[in-house]
Amino acid sequence: MREVNLHISSNAPGLLKRIKTGHQTTDRTAGKSFRRVRRGLVLFTIVYLLLFQIPQVSAAGITRGPYLQQGTSTSVVLRWRTDAPADSRVIYGLNPSALTYNIEQPTYTTEHELQLTGLKPDTKYYYAIDTYDVVMTGGDEAHSFVTAPPAGTNTPTRVWILGDSGSAGPDAEAVRDGYVAYSNGQTPDFWIMLGDNAYGDGLDDEYQTAVFDMYPGFLKSSVLWSTIGNHDGHSAYSYDMSGPYYDIFTLPTDGSAGGVPSGTEAYYSFDYGNIHFICLDSFDSDRGPGSAMLAWLEQDLLETTQDWIIAFWHHPPYSKGSHDSDEENELIEMREYALPILEDYGVDLVLSGHSHSYERSFLIDGHYGSSDTLTGNMIVDSGDGDEYGTGAYKKLTGGTAPHEGAVYVVAGSSGKISEAPLDHPVMYRSLLNLGSLELNISDGFLDARFIGTDGAILDSFTINKGNVPLSGAALQG
Amino acid sequence: MINSSTKTYITCALCTVLLLVFSVPAFPHSGLPEQIAEISLRIAEDTGNPYLYMKRGELYRNHQDRAKARSDFEMAGKIAPDLPLVHLFLGKINLESGNIVAAKSALDKYLGHITDNAGAYDLRARILIQMQKPLQAANDYTRAIELTANPKPDLFLARARALAAAGPPHISEAIHSLERGMHQVGPLVVFHEAALELEIRDKRFKSALKRIDDLISDSARKEKWMEKRGNVLLLAGHPDDAKEEFKKALQSLEELPSHRRNVRAQAALEARLRAHLGS
Numbered sequence: 001m002r003e004v005n006l007h008i009s010s011n012a013p014g015l016l017k018r019i020k021t022g023h024q025t026t027d028r029t030a031g032k033s034f035r036r037v038r039r040g041l042v043l044f045t046i047v048y049l050l051l052f053q054i055p056q057v058s059a060a061g062i063t064r065g066p067y068l069q070q071g072t073s074t075s076v077v078l079r080w081r082t083d084a085p086a087d088s089r090v091i092y093g094l095n096p097s098a099l100t101y102n103i104e105q106p107t108y109t110t111e112h113e114l115q116l117t118g119l120k121p122d123t124k125y126y127y128a129i130d131t132y133d134v135v136m137t138g139g140d141e142a143h144s145f146v147t148a149p150p151a152g153t154n155t156p157t158r159v160w161i162l163g164d165s166g167s168a169g170p171d172a173e174a175v176r177d178g179y180v181a182y183s184n185g186q187t188p189d190f191w192i193m194l195g196d197n198a199y200g201d202g203l204d205d206e207y208q209t210a211v212f213d214m215y216p217g218f219l220k221s222s223v224l225w226s227t228i229g230n231h232d233g234h235s236a237y238s239y240d241m242s243g244p245y246y247d248i249f250t251l252p253t254d255g256s257a258g259g260v261p262s263g264t265e266a267y268y269s270f271d272y273g274n275i276h277f278i279c280l281d282s283f284d285s286d287r288g289p290g291s292a293m294l295a296w297l298e299q300d301l302l303e304t305t306q307d308w309i310i311a312f313w314h315h316p317p318y319s320k321g322s323h324d325s326d327e328e329n330e331l332i333e334m335r336e337y338a339l340p341i342l343e344d345y346g347v348d349l350v351l352s353g354h355s356h357s358y359e360r361s362f363l364i365d366g367h368y369g370s371s372d373t374l375t376g377n378m379i380v381d382s383g384d385g386d387e388y389g390t391g392a393y394k395k396l397t398g399g400t401a402p403h404e405g406a407v408y409v410v411a412g413s414s415g416k417i418s419e420a421p422l423d424h425p426v427m428y429r430s431l432l433n434l435g436s437l438e439l440n441i442s443d444g445f446l447d448a449r450f451i452g453t454d455g456a457i458l459d460s461f462t463i464n465k466g467n468v469p470l471s472g473a474a475l476q477g
Numbered sequence: 478m479i480n481s482s483t484k485t486y487i488t489c490a491l492c493t494v495l496l497l498v499f500s501v502p503a504f505p506h507s508g509l510p511e512q513i514a515e516i517s518l519r520i521a522e523d524t525g526n527p528y529l530y531m532k533r534g535e536l537y538r539n540h541q542d543r544a545k546a547r548s549d550f551e552m553a554g555k556i557a558p559d560l561p562l563v564h565l566f567l568g569k570i571n572l573e574s575g576n577i578v579a580a581k582s583a584l585d586k587y588l589g590h591i592t593d594n595a596g597a598y599d600l601r602a603r604i605l606i607q608m609q610k611p612l613q614a615a616n617d618y619t620r621a622i623e624l625t626a627n628p629k630p631d632l633f634l635a636r637a638r639a640l641a642a643a644g645p646p647h648i649s650e651a652i653h654s655l656e657r658g659m660h661q662v663g664p665l666v667v668f669h670e671a672a673l674e675l676e677i678r679d680k681r682f683k684s685a686l687k688r689i690d691d692l693i694s695d696s697a698r699k700e701k702w703m704e705k706r707g708n709v710l711l712l713a714g715h716p717d718d719a720k721e722e723f724k725k726a727l728q729s730l731e732e733l734p735s736h737r738r739n740v741r742a743q744a745a746l747e748a749r750l751r752a753h754l755g756s
Contacts, residue, residue: 238629239595239596239625239628239629240595240625240626240627240628240629241627241629242626242627253663254663260666261663261664261665261666262630262665263629263630263662263663263665264627264629264630264662266629285629285631286631291631292629292630292631292634292665292667293631295666295667295670296630296665296666296667298742299666299667302698302701302740302742303696303697303698305697322511323509324509327509327540327541328509328539328540328541329538329539329541330539344740344741344742345740346736346740397736399734399736399737400736400737401736401737401739402736402739402740402741
């Protein structure tokens, strides 16, 4: 008996087929067997290709997103994932029943990313994901977005802030639902995640449950910005922008969203109307003097002409929550090295997470040492910041001016809470409550509200710039 | 941004992930002291696990307790002397503690086994800088850059600084390192500033002026570049042109609203300009 071993095409799962043939006495017999085998192979290959290799366009379904990234006044990035390779095509327009524009990328992929450009500022667009002229999803109110207003314009702006929301469980759901209840389902202009977006290690499947399955409505109608947290950093590296965090987010490296080019997604800035947002990397980028990040920060602050400066990163410069800002490297270094630069250029608000609690400071300036070095003259306004209490925190200058004070907020309880002393002396209010933060900025006022899981306001404060007198409408809230 | 880099430059980071996933639960709930306490309990149950010691050592390091961190890394080394990762952690803690020779030795041991870890080359380069061996440091920075698909700006800056520290014969190469950074990462201001400093140091006034002119045309705020232009013109032996440049810079500053002039950097700039102009 002669045995013939055949190794099937390497596209197939490895198969070794052993064919036993009879003793071959003539070439004709051998030829017949060979033709039979060849026919079988051809049939197998055709069936295999049909079943497994040809892109199943009609069967490609969306498994992630769509979600909006890097929104500007004239552009937005739209991303989604499919369960099978497909081309990428988006149709969009000013009317859900008239999506007259389109953009496409014919390359087959499962990770889709298209940038819509040439948009009008402060304009609502509807969109649909479309492949082979079959609308896969969209073309309705849920699939719409509003572009940012032109940079420098004073436009009422609403921002939703989540910190350490990545627990992917009932606590994160409760925070989300609490905000939905509070806002009556209104979509924020954009939203920000303060890091630790997906526990335990920021892996792709963890992001699926903690972010994409948790906030699908927000993702498809409002641009999401983010900073990297230490848990995201378990699997992602600012060193070379690799890993799920950097794969998932599209963040500006070239200054195209406003601000100075940073060359990295780890830290960046963007404008929204007359507000300049700065994202820093407190975890994985060099934080010391002479570092590229701090050099970029100073140049970025020098060049911005916006009236408001809001900075955010993961590790809080002040906290006595589940992390102590007197004892941990990242927190200390951000306080010692980044804050002097930010305050010198007139930062108004700094947002962080990491500690699983809510902590909100007085209006303060110049406190760069440990908590026991705080002195009275570092507290610019020791009131509650509440328009209906001791009054809004007032900053005299309408634009940015050095050292008029800033409020520091730790908003790291959007997914869980952890017991802690919560007694940092710069804090006006410290709460061990699940919740999220909403900012409303307009006409020289920044109103911040910490919203609990039942939609109630657990804390609020206002920063008033330029000594604008309160109008009747403002007083009524 | 979608990044499908096939190069996993930081083997130790992967090991850290393995360490966290397989040996240690993630800690979404606790602060550092609680995490340390939890790991200590696990160590008590599994005293022969080097990864637990390394994890606790990292927590101690983040908690600024370097002595305990080193002790844990050394214990991990005793348990698993052939585990390269231990040497990486020891290198880091020794560098932070100022034990430069021990840090170098540890990194040499690590890189003797693992040759594709960009982070380790970066770390050893910093050690070599402290040992006043800038050329060797520059070589390590070069290797780190080569191993990284999307290198961060700091690597190019550090390499340029190392070459510059090696002396005048290496200034050209230092500037080239920054130009390479501009090509690979983007024309960042931080690269231009560093290149400008080197050009001025090396008396390459023509190229310095050209660079400043490009920066002036690209920047919204031009005053600091105008001052630099004036300084270069002074060094190049053109005091009258320099004075004109300082006047233009001061005039531009004076047109700013007062709250922008009061920024510390701007106030300092104004003071320098006035000093140049004798006013």
